[in-house]
Amino acid sequence: MSEKKENSKKRALVAMSGGVDSSVAAYLTVKQGYDTRGVTMKLYDNDTIMCNSRTCCSLEDVEDARSVAFRLGIPYHVFNFKDEFEDQVIKPFIHAYETGSTPNPCIDCNRYMKFRALWIRAQMLLEDYIVTGHYGRIQYDGGSGRYLLKKAVDLSKDQSYVLYSLTQDELARTLFPLGEFTKDVTRQIAEEQGFINARKRDSQDICFVPDGDYAGFICGHTGKTYPQGDFVDMEGNVLGRHKGIIHYTVGQRKGLGLSLKEPMYVVKLDTEKNQVILGRNQDLMTRTFTVKDFNWIACSVPGSSMKADVRIRYRHHESSAVITPLSENRVSITFDQPQRAITSGQSAVAYDGDVVIGGGVIE
Template sequence: MTDISAIDAPIIDLGVPKGARVIVAMSGGVDSSVTAALCKLSGYDVVGVTLQLYDHGVAIQKKGACCAGQDIQDARRVSEAMGFPHYVLDYESRFGEAVMEDFADTYLAGATPIPCVRCNERVKFKDLLETARDLGGAAMATGHYIRRVVGPNGPELRRAADASKDQSYFLFSTTKDQLDYLRFPLGEMPKAEVRRIAGELGLVVADKPDSQDICFVPEGKYASVVERLRPGAAEPGEIVHVDGAVMGRHPGVIHYTVGQRRGLGVATGDPLYVVRLDAENRRVIVGPREALLVSRMHLKDVTWLGDGEGADAARAGTGVAVKVRSTRPPAPASLLWDETSPTGWAVELAEPEEGVAPGQACVFYSNDAANDRVLGGGWIAGTRTAA
């Protein structure tokens, strides 16, 4: 086996004794493969685990996707090359119920789902983490680009050093108990360095492209997956202007998202955008761009990773920075306790943002120059426009 001193790569300190068993979640990509390899070369008793999340059955018609087919074979080949055991666990039914069914139902309800968060929340960091403990793991490591830093009050979640690869938005629902057990060895590394190490180790995945789409959605065609999972559930309805005028018909709300401009099928002199989806009445509400501006969000299923109690922080009107899309930078905002919110939790944006939709996540970050620490987040249950 390769000696880590023979290559230019960091020795990983996971905060558990050398020789301790570490379970590594392996998707078959370069990130988790390098994570496992570095843990092994740094002296840990590594066990690689890959989840088989689905086959290519009625709902899925996509090749080369995460945790299916070739990816499982790639994870096995890396494990064999590095000399540690590798197991494949059949989580297909759990993934289907916890992620894919939720995806379909969320779209049918007129909201915008984020299945990658649900997968981390309900499968990888819940069921797999419990399996890792059953396997005798002192910790579980993943290839996510995010940092775990031990602060004065315990482990903290912080944004990745490589801002272009930061995955903190998708991990906001990680709990404090889970964070005690999880490790993220790549959080301090740029992606180019990870690929370089993979190449130097001769891993078969060194040049493997990153996955760009949601793993079970072929070519970004969300509606086709929903229609396969819920045949006949999409019903046509009216396209209605925010002023109440009926402007046309649509084939089903699942074909639209808040902020969408193209493909509306209605023509006016001014550009129109999808402002809101009224699934109960099968209506797509459209309007001018300024109608998209949102100033307040009501949240549900909030996770708090900051110090103290999250509800106290909200009642105090604590200043934070928030992201409502993974690709947007953190923006100034305040946590609020709003009695009109179903759960009490609300966020007021310092400057209104457009394209904010129920079903998306609102992630809290520290209100400092770096906006570095992840304080938690919640799912957007409702919005209030700036007007």
């Protein structure tokens, strides 16, 4: 856990998704002496996501979480956050695709649901901490007087990238019990405790788009149809017809439905002209870009440029860059070496070793 002062009388509310990670997080919270209760956040109905598969349906997850809570002997609740999830996660997700960006809704879910809406409810229950099954670490740095967000020990499961929006107040009241563990150890603990979900497979993709068909979800959820338009090359020559802007993202090569003389990739989405601009791989390489809503964690806004290692996608390896503040929450980032497919709507997260300096949304 983090290096916060622990008190056996402190109260902790554990967000339990029904998966093995949050279940073991609940067990560890109880073991460390917290007055613990579990909660599952009901974020959508199956009809909302047009789901008929057990792997994404909330009823099974609720029952798994309830089973673990019963085994641990802790109170358990289900909170209805469907309206908040629609407003804070689904609508921005749809808007991003409609305007030519590629969003990361997991980041918005963490920001607005787990660490904001859930905390408001936790305060009503007089809880001291929120606990989640994220793989990350929180440590208090006495020298700077700040809470630090750090990578998990198990780098293959590290989720610090999707947690960069956490503020100092949120870090101070959050616990990540799994930060020091590997996934294998987590499953071993679950098996030792006889949890029903010890071998439950990890969720894949976006929870409300279980089949990975983002465009299909958007069309079904909005009832809209998105007009066809032209594929054009970098010189504006028409190469064919696309099936709607929402079907494409920067860097995409597969699924274009074109017969081309050489491999071509989506380089830009022009929503005003309803065009998908295609180019060669080298046309995707960029060094400098801007980032909005930048949340500084390890330090306050610096007075000058600073070096950092920057990640521009969840599975992207960090690369060396210079960060230049443009305002309190907007920065310019220049990589030492050009990077491929820096994409509007994705997030850029800066690191100093295993410490998250901060992060924001790519413009």
